[in-house]
Amino acid sequence: MKKEEVIKIRKKTAAFLKKAHIAITPREAENIEAADCGLGDIEHMGLQVVVYENNKRYCAKELVLFPRQAFPEHRHPAAGGGNIGKQETFRCRWGKVRIYVPGEPVSIPKAVVPEKYRPYLTVWHEVVLKPGDQYTLPPNTIHWFQAGKKGAVVSEFSSTSTDELDVFTDPRVKRTPTIE
Amino acid sequence: MKKEEVIKIRKKTAAFLKKAHIAITPREAENIEAADCGLGDIEHMGLQVVVYENNKRYCAKELVLFPRQAFPEHRHPAAGGGNIGKQETFRCRWGKVRIYVPGEPVSIPKAVVPEKYRPYLTVWHEVVLKPGDQYTLPPNTIHWFQAGKKGAVVSEFSSTSTDELDVFTDPRVKRTPTIE
Numbered sequence: 001m002k003k004e005e006v007i008k009i010r011k012k013t014a015a016f017l018k019k020a021h022i023a024i025t026p027r028e029a030e031n032i033e034a035a036d037c038g039l040g041d042i043e044h045m046g047l048q049v050v051v052y053e054n055n056k057r058y059c060a061k062e063l064v065l066f067p068r069q070a071f072p073e074h075r076h077p078a079a080g081g082g083n084i085g086k087q088e089t090f091r092c093r094w095g096k097v098r099i100y101v102p103g104e105p106v107s108i109p110k111a112v113v114p115e116k117y118r119p120y121l122t123v124w125h126e127v128v129l130k131p132g133d134q135y136t137l138p139p140n141t142i143h144w145f146q147a148g149k150k151g152a153v154v155s156e157f158s159s160t161s162t163d164e165l166d167v168f169t170d171p172r173v174k175r176t177p178t179i180e
Numbered sequence: 181m182k183k184e185e186v187i188k189i190r191k192k193t194a195a196f197l198k199k200a201h202i203a204i205t206p207r208e209a210e211n212i213e214a215a216d217c218g219l220g221d222i223e224h225m226g227l228q229v230v231v232y233e234n235n236k237r238y239c240a241k242e243l244v245l246f247p248r249q250a251f252p253e254h255r256h257p258a259a260g261g262g263n264i265g266k267q268e269t270f271r272c273r274w275g276k277v278r279i280y281v282p283g284e285p286v287s288i289p290k291a292v293v294p295e296k297y298r299p300y301l302t303v304w305h306e307v308v309l310k311p312g313d314q315y316t317l318p319p320n321t322i323h324w325f326q327a328g329k330k331g332a333v334v335s336e337f338s339s340t341s342t343d344e345l346d347v348f349t350d351p352r353v354k355r356t357p358t359i360e
Contacts, residue, residue: 020201021200021201022273023272023273023311023312024312025312025313028312052269052271052314052337053269053314053316053337055267055316057237057238057267057339058237058238058239058267058269058337058338058339059238059337060240060269060271060335060337087235087237087238089232089233089238089240091232091240092203093202093203131203132203132204132205132208133205134232134233136233136235155240155335157232157233157238157239157240157337158238159237159238
């Protein structure tokens with residue numbers, strides 16, 4: 001992503017956090033990760049992240065999703081050294097998020113995703129999180145998620161995060177740095 | 181603590197979380213931990229906790245402190261099985277909290293603590309957290325903390341929590357269950 005676009009996305013993200021009454025420092029605001037996954041279409045497919053802490057034992061992030069913004073299907077495989085893959089808990093703080101995981105597919109999914117991404121969304125069991133709701137995903141479980149029409153702010157608590165190892169269903173996805 | 185007192189403390193805690201715009205479920209509200217540490221003086225020395233997740237890899241909690249409420253000095257020792265002791269990150273979400281840790285003692289501490297507890301507060305290096313600020317405490321580090329005059333809401337991200345192993349400086353402290 002171009003620097004100007006990243007700056008625009010960071011400002012928009014900070015405004016969502018303000019609406020959700022979540023404080024971040026000016027330094028954190030300047031370092032918000034804008035993850036477009038190399039698809040060049042971040043408003044539809046991507047995610048904004050504030051990493052609070054990521055060490056050898058645990059990780060905590062704030063995820064910000066714009067209205068109907070989705071994050072592509074992926075899983076967190078074993079990372080070596082006895083790490084069986086990242087386990088993560090999503091806790092909705094503001095707005096609404098739908099997480100799609102393996103299991104009985106929902107009959108009428110509420111997700112609204114552009115046609116070009118649909119072949120790479122293979123799990124359709126729908127878990128809906130409103131503020132105060134949370135869901136824990138076992139290691140190496142395929143999942144994707146999308147915010148509702150207002151967007152969403154979601155706290156992620158997890159074991160150590162190793163984003164670079166994530167395996168995505170869509171071969172076009174690249175977990176590229178925020179600014180190229 | 182008596183059941184009626186616990187219910188009162190839980191209601192007060194829920195009101196603080198509401199002021200801080202942090203959503204919890206009705207079930208979480210009914211299970212808020214009121215930790216008086218066996219001292220029978222929770223408004224001065226104690227803590228309210230909502231445990232979001234505590235598994236074999238990580239833990240996430242919301243800590244609520246009433247105005248000037250302090251939590252007694254303690255450390256998290258090695259817990260066996262390769263666990264070198266709980267490591268924890270405190271992130272202030274609302275209000276103000278002062279964490280006291282080993283290091284250069286502050287010349288004029290802002291903490292206000294009843295005389296009877298002071299002999300058991302031995303570390304006086306002061307770390308002040310306002311909303312958006314955070315601090316990570318290495319395993320087995322002695323610490324205690326106190327909210328400012330408005331109280332505080334603090335997210336705690338950590339390795340697995342094993343409260344029952346905590347070692348307190350004050351021999352009177354017992355990490356008793358919320359309701360006896």
